[in-house]
Amino acid sequence: MQPVTIALAKGRPAKQSIDLLEAAGIHFEGFHEKTRKLVFFNKDKTLRLIFLKGMDVPIYVEKGAADIGIVGRDNIIETEADVYEILDLGIGKCKFSVAGKKGGTLPDNQSLTIGTKYPNIAKNFFEKRNQTIETVHLNGSVELAPLIGLADYIVDIVETGSTLRENGLEVLADIETISTKFIVNKASFVTRSKEIQNVLKKLEEVVGEENANSPL
Ligand SMILES: Nc1ncnc2c1ncn2[C@@H]1O[C@H](COP(=O)(O)OP(=O)(O)OP(=O)(O)O)[C@@H](O)[C@H]1O
Numbered sequence: 715m716q717p718v719t720i721a722l723a724k725g726r727p728a729k730q731s732i733d734l735l736e737a738a739g740i741h742f743e744g745f746h747e748k749t750r751k752l753v754f755f756n757k758d759k760t761l762r763l764i765f766l767k768g769m770d771v772p773i774y775v776e777k778g779a780a781d782i783g784i785v786g787r788d789n790i791i792e793t794e795a796d797v798y799e800i801l802d803l804g805i806g807k808c809k810f811s812v813a814g815k816k817g818g819t820l821p822d823n824q825s826l827t828i829g830t831k832y833p834n835i836a837k838n839f840f841e842k843r844n845q846t847i848e849t850v851h852l853n854g855s856v857e858l859a860p861l862i863g864l865a866d867y868i869v870d871i872v873e874t875g876s877t878l879r880e881n882g883l884e885v886l887a888d889i890e891t892i893s894t895k896f897i898v899n900k901a902s903f904v905t906r907s908k909e910i911q912n913v914l915k916k917l918e919e920v921v922g923e924e925n926a927n928s929p930l
């Protein structure tokens with residue numbers, strides 16, 4: 715039988731995600747922090763771990779190229795992937811906010827230019843306020859945009875607030891909280907139920923059942 719494939723987001727929460735899997739008794743042979751390898755198997759080859767860019771994880775899971783994904787909710791909402799979001803892993807905690815220059819306000823009666831890595835999230839937030847925006851899609855150092863005059867405001871992740879503070883910006887509105895989630899392909903949830911529940915149960919023992927969501 716094919717192994718169950720777990721797609722794990724590279725970047726910040728990767729180390730904590732691997733630590734969680736280890737704590738749940740799920741080990742991948744030969745994995746170490748500095749490795750450049752992208753595919754690993756557990757000892758009996760029933761599980762395969764693949765490493766992807768965060769934004770690609772929900773896509774792999776939606777399309778069934780991976781059965782399970784471990785990824786920040788930011789990527790799930792931005793891609794609007796049709797997957798089951800089953801368990802909050804309690805790591806990678808941060809929030810989405812609108813930020814702008816310190817001491818400024820967020821006008822609600824005019825069109826704005828928003829710099830962001832997350833144009834869908836920005837559009838959805840402003841649509842709810844009946845406000846049209848133009849987004850400038852950036853790939854990093856988003857906080858620069860209002861400083862250099864590329865955008866009026868930004869929509870970005872805030873954790874400690876240091877990046878905003880150190881660049882003379884502040885939160886003007888909060889959008890929603892984010893954390894790392896355990897997601898599952900809708901078909902695999904049925905066809906690979908036993909194997910997926912097995913992984914899920916082990917992780918629930920580590921992070922607490924209260925973080926689980928019943929998708930059905
Ligand atoms: N400051 C932060 N604090 C906590 N979690 C964060 C923070 N920034 C990002 N995250 C979470 O970690 C995930 C990976 O973030 P990171 O910035 O490491 O990704 P990246 O690989 O640099 O991103 P990209 O895919 O855009 O290149 C994000 O999707 C989000 O869920």
Ligand SMILES: O=P(O)(O)OC[C@H]1O[C@H](OP(=O)(O)OP(=O)(O)O)[C@H](O)[C@@H]1O
Pocket residue numbers: 853854855856857870871872873874875876877878
């Ligand atoms: O509130 P803080 O604790 O300062 O964290 C927030 C920062 O972290 C993320 O950026 P990241 O470090 O991933 O760099 P990036 O500019 O390459 O996206 C995010 O985009 C913010 O810039």
